[in-house]
Amino acid sequence: MSRQSNRTTDSKKMNSELFTLTYGALVTQLCKDYENDEEVNKQLDKMGYNIGVRLIEDFLARSSIGRCQDFRETADVIAKVAFKMYLGITPSVTNWSPAGDEFSLILENNPLVDFVELPDNHSTLVYSSLLCGVLRGALEMVQMAVDVRFAQDTLRGDSVTEIRMKFIKRIEENLPAGDE
Amino acid sequence: MADESLFDFLHMEIVSHIYKEQQSGKEEMDNKDRAVCVSVLESMGFRVGQGLIERLTRDSPSFKDELDVMKFVCKDFWTKVFRRQVDNLRTNHQGTYVLQDNTFSLLTQLSNGKQYLDQAPKYLAFSCGIVRGALSNLGLDSVVTAEVSVMPSCKFQVVVQKL
Numbered sequence: 001m002s003r004q005s006n007r008t009t010d011s012k013k014m015n016s017e018l019f020t021l022t023y024g025a026l027v028t029q030l031c032k033d034y035e036n037d038e039e040v041n042k043q044l045d046k047m048g049y050n051i052g053v054r055l056i057e058d059f060l061a062r063s064s065i066g067r068c069q070d071f072r073e074t075a076d077v078i079a080k081v082a083f084k085m086y087l088g089i090t091p092s093v094t095n096w097s098p099a100g101d102e103f104s105l106i107l108e109n110n111p112l113v114d115f116v117e118l119p120d121n122h123s124t125l126v127y128s129s130l131l132c133g134v135l136r137g138a139l140e141m142v143q144m145a146v147d148v149r150f151a152q153d154t155l156r157g158d159s160v161t162e163i164r165m166k167f168i169k170r171i172e173e174n175l176p177a178g179d180e
Numbered sequence: 181m182a183d184e185s186l187f188d189f190l191h192m193e194i195v196s197h198i199y200k201e202q203q204s205g206k207e208e209m210d211n212k213d214r215a216v217c218v219s220v221l222e223s224m225g226f227r228v229g230q231g232l233i234e235r236l237t238r239d240s241p242s243f244k245d246e247l248d249v250m251k252f253v254c255k256d257f258w259t260k261v262f263r264r265q266v267d268n269l270r271t272n273h274q275g276t277y278v279l280q281d282n283t284f285s286l287l288t289q290l291s292n293g294k295q296y297l298d299q300a301p302k303y304l305a306f307s308c309g310i311v312r313g314a315l316s317n318l319g320l321d322s323v324v325t326a327e328v329s330v331m332p333s334c335k336f337q338v339v340v341q342k343l
Contacts, residue, residue, distance in 0.1 A: 016182040018261055019190060021231045022306075025224040026194055033201070047197055051189045058185055088181040111182055115231075130190075 016088070020114050027127060037124040044126075048133020049140075056138035059085065067142075071167050072096075074144070075103050078135070078165075087111050091163075107161040110154060118155050127155050135165065143171045184263065191286065195221065195302050218305040225309020226316070233314035236260060246340060249318050250277050257314055262286070262307075275340040279311075280333070287332035300328040311336060 026047075030040045059065075063081050068074040075093045084090050089111065095104040112128045126132075132148040139146050145168040152162035198220055202213045209217075236257060243249045254266035258281070268280040286303050290296050304326040312324040321341040328334050 017232060017235055018228070019182040019187040021228040022187060022190055022194070022224075024231075025227050026190070028227070029220065029224055043197075047193050050196070051193050055185075055189055058189075086183045086186055088183070 016111060017114075020112060023112055023130065024116060027125075031122065031125070037122055037126075041124075041126045041129045044129035045133040045136075048130035048135075049137035050133075051130070052134035052137025052139075053141050055086075055134060056141045059138070071100060071103075074139070075105075075165070079105055082138075095164075097166075101167040103165055104151065105163040105165065107163070110161045113155050116155060123156070126150050126153065128153070128161070131163065135163075140171065143173065145169050145171050188286070188289065191303075191306060194224070194306070199302065218301065221302075221305035222309035222312070225306040225311075226313035227309075228306075229310035229313025229315075230317045231313075232261060232310065233257065233317045237318070243318065246275075246320065247271070249315070249320060250279075250338070253311065253314060253318075254279055261310060275342065277338040277340075279336040279338065281336070282333045284332050284334040287328070287334060291331045293330060295331075297328065297331065300331060300334075301326070304328070304334065308336065311338065315340075 027040070027044070030043050031037075034040050034043065059082055063085065065077055065081060068077055079091045079093050083105075089107060089109065091105040091107045093103055094106055096102070110128060112131070116127060118125060118127065128150065132150065135148045136146055147166040147168055149164050150162070151164040152158035152160055154161050198217050199209070202217050203209050206213070243252065250269060250271070254269050258264065258266050258279075262281065262285045264281070264283065264285065266279045267282045268278075270278045270280075284307075286307055287300060290300065290303065308324040308326050312322055315322045315324075315338065323339045323341065325337050326334055327337065
């Protein structure tokens with residue numbers, strides 16, 4: 001990697017490294033704590049969910065994005081605003097299903113996997129599972145139930161990283177009990 | 181480039197996860213459980229600190245002496261990792277250093293005073309590990325602890341181990 005001479009870029013880069021290295025330490029720790037990759041994937045997803053339900057507030061506060069009209073707009077906001085804001089990348093939105101309820105985010109490069117290689121005994125580990133949880137948690141807080149999974153992963157030999165997002169249903173807002 | 185807040189969110193969730201896992205099945209945590217959590221967090225931080233310092237000092241010349249290393253940690257390293265410089269560095273010139281950060285970035289979201297003081301150590305273990313890891317790769321074996329009396333001000337004590 002070439003050295004950046006710009007100070008601000010340097011410090012942003014360092015923060016990026018702090019995040020990616022911390023994530024790596026987390027995955028390593030989980031692999032130690034849990035017996036199999038499936039369980040690690042689940043834990044990462046759960047943790048991502050917990051982060052997502054908080055992250056959405058941060059996102060809404062900083063981006064002043066209004067309510068999305070439909071799933072297509074949601075997809076655009078996720079790719080062009082959210083990913084840009086938090087990970088500094090802009091994935092492309094493609095592969096829409098005919099019903100318009102499912103799409104793919106294609107990431108040319110995934111900042112989470114800088115410096116990462118999967119060893120042979122962890123071939124079923126979905127390293128970036130946290131991201132699925134984050135997206136799911138965040139969208140749930142804006143009344144959308146979605147299913148998020150990795151369809152392709154550069155760590156497992158694919159040429160790009162592809163996240164598949166499917167709209168399940170709109171979550172009705174529950175009024176607190178006693179509010180007649 | 182990952183946004184700064186991502187690390188904050190991730191770190192908080194990691195702390196939460198480690199403590200939840202340690203507690204699972206038990207009604208209350210005892211001191212031994214807490215010590216395990218702190219130890220796990222600290223060793224995670226250690227690996228991260230090692231990685232970070234490696235990237236930061238790749239092209240730097242070597243340091244003159246121990247004090248030089250500590251000054252580097254207080255200025256350049258602290259700025260890159262904790263977004264500011266250490267406010268005060270004290271030493272007894274015999275291997276003990278106290279680094280004071282009056283607005284420690286991992287505590288600013290917790291409280292502005294004494295509220296949640298008992299929670300602070302949970303959120304400092306990882307950082308202590310980062311500092312210990314960085315120093316380790318700079319050739320200094322140390323013990324790093326943190327002390328908080330009023331948030332978000334924090335004192336890190338580094339005791340360099342003589343071989």
